[in-house]
Amino acid sequence: MTRTLTHIERLEAEAIHIMREVVTQAEKPVMLYSVGKDSAVMLHLARKAFFPSPPPFPLLHVDTTWKFQDMYKLRDTMARESGMELLVYQNPEAADRGINPFDHGPLHTDMWKTEGLKQALDLYGFDAAFGGARRDEEKSRAKERIFSFRTASHGWDPKNQRPELWNLYNARKNKGESIRVFPISNWTELDIWQYIQLNNVPIVPLYFAKVRPTFEWEGQLFMADDIARLEKVLGYRPEITNRSIRFRTLGCFPLTGAVESTASTLPEVIQETLLTTTSERQGRVIDKDAGGAGMEKKKQEGYF
Amino acid sequence: MEPVDQTPVYQTEALIAEDILAYLDKHQHKTMLRFITCGSVDDGKSTLIGRLLYDSKMIFEDQLAALEADSKRVGTQGAEIDFALLVDGLAAEREQGITIDVAYRFFSTEKRKFIVADTPGHEQYTRNMVTGASTADLAVILIDARKGVLTQTRRHSYLAHLIGIRHIVLAVNKMDLVDYSQARFDEIVAEYREFAASIGIAEFVAMPISGFKGDNITAPSPNTPWYSGPSLVEHLETVEVDTATDQARPFRMPVQWVNRPNLDFRGFSGLIAGGTVEPGDAVRVLPSGKTSTVSRIVTLDGDLDSAVAGQSVTICLADEVDCSRGDVIATADQPPQAADQFEATIVWMDDDAMLVGRSYWLKLGTQTVSVTVQQPKYTVNVNTLEHLACKTLELNAIGVAEIATDKPLVFEPYADSRTLGGFILIDKITNRTVGAGMLHFALRRAQNVHWQATDITREVHASLKNQKPKVLWFTGLSGSGKSTIANEVEKRLNLMNRHTFLLDGDNVRHGLNRDLGFTEADRIENIRRVGEVAKLMADAGLIVLTAFISPFRAEREMVRKMLPEGEFVEIFVDTPLEVAEARDVKGLYKKARSGVLKNFTGIDSPYEPPEDPDIRVNTVEMTPEEAAEHIVRQLMPLK
Numbered sequence: 045m046t047r048t049l050t051h052i053e054r055l056e057a058e059a060i061h062i063m064r065e066v067v068t069q070a071e072k073p074v075m076l077y078s079v080g081k082d083s084a085v086m087l088h089l090a091r092k093a094f095f096p097s098p099p100p101f102p103l104l105h106v107d108t109t110w111k112f113q114d115m116y117k118l119r120d121t122m123a124r125e126s127g128m129e130l131l132v133y134q135n136p137e138a139a140d141r142g143i144n145p146f147d148h149g150p151l152h153t154d155m156w157k158t159e160g161l162k163q164a165l166d167l168y169g170f171d172a173a174f175g176g177a178r179r180d181e182e183k184s185r186a187k188e189r190i191f192s193f194r195t196a197s198h199g200w201d202p203k204n205q206r207p208e209l210w211n212l213y214n215a216r217k218n219k220g221e222s223i224r225v226f227p228i229s230n231w232t233e234l235d236i237w238q239y240i241q242l243n244n245v246p247i248v249p250l251y252f253a254k255v256r257p258t259f260e261w262e263g264q265l266f267m268a269d270d271i272a273r274l275e276k277v278l279g280y281r282p283e284i285t286n287r288s289i290r291f292r293t294l295g296c297f298p299l300t301g302a303v304e305s306t307a308s309t310l311p312e313v314i315q316e317t318l319l320t321t322t323s324e325r326q327g328r329v330i331d332k333d334a335g336g337a338g339m340e341k342k343k344q345e346g347y348f
Numbered sequence: 349m350e351p352v353d354q355t356p357v358y359q360t361e362a363l364i365a366e367d368i369l370a371y372l373d374k375h376q377h378k379t380m381l382r383f384i385t386c387g388s389v390d391d392g393k394s395t396l397i398g399r400l401l402y403d404s405k406m407i408f409e410d411q412l413a414a415l416e417a418d419s420k421r422v423g424t425q426g427a428e429i430d431f432a433l434l435v436d437g438l439a440a441e442r443e444q445g446i447t448i449d450v451a452y453r454f455f456s457t458e459k460r461k462f463i464v465a466d467t468p469g470h471e472q473y474t475r476n477m478v479t480g481a482s483t484a485d486l487a488v489i490l491i492d493a494r495k496g497v498l499t500q501t502r503r504h505s506y507l508a509h510l511i512g513i514r515h516i517v518l519a520v521n522k523m524d525l526v527d528y529s530q531a532r533f534d535e536i537v538a539e540y541r542e543f544a545a546s547i548g549i550a551e552f553v554a555m556p557i558s559g560f561k562g563d564n565i566t567a568p569s570p571n572t573p574w575y576s577g578p579s580l581v582e583h584l585e586t587v588e589v590d591t592a593t594d595q596a597r598p599f600r601m602p603v604q605w606v607n608r609p610n611l612d613f614r615g616f617s618g619l620i621a622g623g624t625v626e627p628g629d630a631v632r633v634l635p636s637g638k639t640s641t642v643s644r645i646v647t648l649d650g651d652l653d654s655a656v657a658g659q660s661v662t663i664c665l666a667d668e669v670d671c672s673r674g675d676v677i678a679t680a681d682q683p684p685q686a687a688d689q690f691e692a693t694i695v696w697m698d699d700d701a702m703l704v705g706r707s708y709w710l711k712l713g714t715q716t717v718s719v720t721v722q723q724p725k726y727t728v729n730v731n732t733l734e735h736l737a738c739k740t741l742e743l744n745a746i747g748v749a750e751i752a753t754d755k756p757l758v759f760e761p762y763a764d765s766r767t768l769g770g771f772i773l774i775d776k777i778t779n780r781t782v783g784a785g786m787l788h789f790a791l792r793r794a795q796n797v798h799w800q801a802t803d804i805t806r807e808v809h810a811s812l813k814n815q816k817p818k819v820l821w822f823t824g825l826s827g828s829g830k831s832t833i834a835n836e837v838e839k840r841l842n843l844m845n846r847h848t849f850l851l852d853g854d855n856v857r858h859g860l861n862r863d864l865g866f867t868e869a870d871r872i873e874n875i876r877r878v879g880e881v882a883k884l885m886a887d888a889g890l891i892v893l894t895a896f897i898s899p900f901r902a903e904r905e906m907v908r909k910m911l912p913e914g915e916f917v918e919i920f921v922d923t924p925l926e927v928a929e930a931r932d933v934k935g936l937y938k939k940a941r942s943g944v945l946k947n948f949t950g951i952d953s954p955y956e957p958p959e960d961p962d963i964r965v966n967t968v969e970m971t972p973e974e975a976a977e978h979i980v981r982q983l984m985p986l987k
Contacts (some may be wrong), residue, residue: 049379050377057660058660061619061660068714094605184453207784208768210767311963319364
């Protein structure tokens with residue numbers, strides 16, 4: 045009995061194969077978990093890859109303390125359901141210095157995320173970390189291998205990547221090196237949505253439109269997720285209005301712009317996504333610094 | 349020149365807006381085709397890919413705005429949109445206007461989703477082209493209509509064919525710049541056909557296009573009324589994908605991971621490489637050959653009635669058979685073979701040339717074994733396709749050689765299975781992926797040479813001499829004192845009535861190894877032979893002392909692995925280069941410094957000191973006698 049596999053089936057089989065290759069070749073793997081929709085798909089794939097065993101590695105959330113409340117809630121639920129250990133890491137230096145997205149701009153991402161991630165990987169001694177990056181997200185991602193090696197200081201050298209042939213992954217690393225592994229490299233945003241729909245993967249409710257408290261800041265629309273904290277950092281109480289909004293991408297709540305929308309079901313969200321005329325990451329501030337080479341530069345410095 | 353209708357023929361957007369569920373259902377059932385684009389610099393690869401993304405509505409408004417701005421600022425197309433800027437990703441590339449690595453792009457039409465490997469045309473990046481081709485079902489070979497078939501065209505076509513791509517598209521690009529001349533198109537196709545036939549490409553589809561203007565990309569172009577074939581996208585949508593072909597082959601699944609959550613469950617997880625499987629199927633586990641029956645196909649979504657090539661599953665067997673990572677579960681009556689010597693095509697991908705006799709890791713499917721490569725039978729000049737004699741393979745060279753693994757490998761010829769016939773080679777020290785290869789066939793000799801069992805075993809030899817055999821392997825720079833100290837150690841062992849033999853570097857080179865020079869390859873062969881002789885002597889029960897520079901860790905490790913655990917004793921005669929050079933007992937350092945003597949260890953050839961030697965002696969602080977005393981004490985007891 046033969047049948048043609050759909051592209052979603054092939055992408056799933058590829059991701060599962062990659063996860064199993066890592067588990068059998070790395071000493072101490074971990075899955076980075078950011079609670080976004082790509083992380084949700086990654087977690088689901090991991091559960092499929094090792095069923096009936098639980099995935100044989102912990103989840104690591106590199107927390108900035110500025111995530112949406114709904115994200116923290118879903119994170120804790122999913123860790124419980126999957127039977128996986130959840131590690132949460134917050135860069136103590138960033139906490140001490142009160143680093144926040146309003147006063148510190150790019151330093152916020154650098155300290156909490158880039159530095160926080162490096163510190164967490166070093167602290168636990170993880171030698172392989174799964175990430176949910178996709179090649180269609182950004183130009184420098186399109187050139188990255190599925191097994192992406194980082195130096196002891198977590199830097200990425202785009203000109204010195206190992207050739208990756210067939211589905212053979214060379215996971216041997218030199219002392220101090222670690223690997224970032226991207227099992228959903230070949231997925232597009234639409235594939236992610238479709239997979240969530242086909243597999244009933246739980247995602248943060250913020251992806252669906254609902255009337256929520258919002259404020260405007262530097263020309264973009266944001267959600268007022270923790271008004272007391274916002275007021276303290278901004279030094280004033282922003283004008284809050286209720287609007288029907290949702291998020292195309294989820295980061296820290298002050299760094300992630302919302303869009304006005306009425307798409308409250310998954311098909312409606314997908315429909316809106318497909319008909320929209322701006323690319324996914326436009327709501328995020330991170331790609332825009334350092335001219336066109338924002339992400340490439342960040343990756344060389346050790347950002348995921 | 350007529351304006352080309354660049355409107356895609358797809359009704360995608362209308363369907364999304366009108367009936368999203370119908371659209372999703374359609375998208376869900378799309379198949380996937382992976383292809384590569386290759387051509388020389390400036391053949392218009394990036395422009396073509398940018399055009400495919402643009403025409404399939406994969407470009408968002410904000411990206412388009414940025415693209416228009418960039419086109420004016422740094423574009424090469426005057427006032428028009430420079431599609432190449434969409435795909436030239438890295439800052440380094442944008443500055444230099446080149447593509448430095450394989451990039452993967454995605455777009456979909458109404459029938460298919462596509463993954464495009466964008467591979468650079470520069471000669472030095474051939475390894476990237478092979479990488480991109482290894483997962484492709486189809487190759488688009490781009491030719492600039494003004495330039496015709498170039499050296500790079502031949503090289504890329506040869507590589508695509510070598511890696512087993514069955515569908516080749518010859519896209520004669522920039523037709524707008526030759527006035528859509530049919531004569532020019534026919535001329536190029538004729539020249540290519542002759543070349544293609546000569547390398548065994550039986551079939552290809554040729555089409556006149558313009559990536560820049562959009563001719564014959566998504567729809568037939570009015571500028572080429574003389575061309576009646578399909579547009580590029582039409583062809584990409586209908587060509588047969590390889591997973592369909594794989595399903596028609598016998599069942600094979602390389603085992604990745606043994607799934608054992610508790611004592612009641614034992615499953616074997618893997619990606620099915622060929623065929624189909626159902627519960628009740630009789631299977632055989634290779635290389636052991638044990639048979640069993642498939643009892644379940646387990647997934648998170650429930651047990652499956654059947655699974656096909658391309659799916660990742662977990663299989664349970666009815667019997668408790670031995671099976672672990674690296675084994676292959678296959679159809680019982682048509683299993684693959686196992687062998688340890690093969691002929692293979694190897695593509696070298698590392699800056700350091702291949703070393704004949706050096707032991708590398710070979711990864712094939714889920715198996716990883718040690719392998720050595722013989723001197724290549726020939727290397728292929730990909731421009732002329734001539735077979736040339738060669739001693740080794742340099743970066744980007746392609747050659748045919750015999751290889752020998754230290755354990756039997758379950759395999760199929762690459763022509764039958766990319767999974768069980770394609771392999772990568774990994775350097776044991778740097779851990780880099782240094783080569784890729786494709787197995788042709790197993791050598792008969794592996795099956796016909798058997799070990800002759802003898803009655804007087806190595807244990808008998810050793811007990812008769814009342815000692816435990818050992819190989820005392822002295823390593824260090826020339827002039828470090830290896831031979832002197834080894835001689836002192838042998839004298840002491842002799843006084844203790846031990847049966848010993850000293851193999852000295854210089855002496856062996858007068859006889860056994862007099863055909864070898866001092867290149868890296870010859871040094872490796874030198875050590876391999878000495879290792880084999882030392883092993884035979886240890887089998888005879890002797891304590892063997894060897895005094896060789898033996899500069900490379902990999903070869904010392906190779907000898908250690910030839911011997912039973914604990915019999916190889918690495919002794920590092922640790923003398924700094926300045927001290928050895930100052931001694932210069934044989935006057936060799938002086939010759940090397942003056943350039944008379946080439947490949948001299950420590951001067952213009954590397955020495956890799958042991959990282960964790962069994963014994964270390966410091967000849968600056970110790971006399972040879974003290975060093976010998978120290979070594980003998982470490983060796984006790986000798987029984």
